[in-house]
Amino acid sequence: MPSREIKPRTLLKALLKAGFEIKRQRGSSHVFLERIQNSETRMTSISLHNKPLPFGTLRAILKQAGISEDELKELL
Secondary structure, X not given: OOOOOOOXXXXXXXXXXXXXXXXXXXXXXEEEEEEEEOOEEEEEEEEOOOOOOOHHHHHHHHHHHOOOHHHHHHHO
């Protein structure tokens, strides 16, 4: 896992780099992302706020996105 805390907007940029697209956004607080790769659809959502993401929330988002911790390090 990355050694520093990750803010939601930083994670959003990394997921967009990984091929995710913003499917919809609820106001300025929630973003819903989707990636279709090899006939497999991955969807996740991120709650945008200024505090760093809790460790468990970050792991859950990565699991939903199908991205490993090492891949995240490369994207950051």
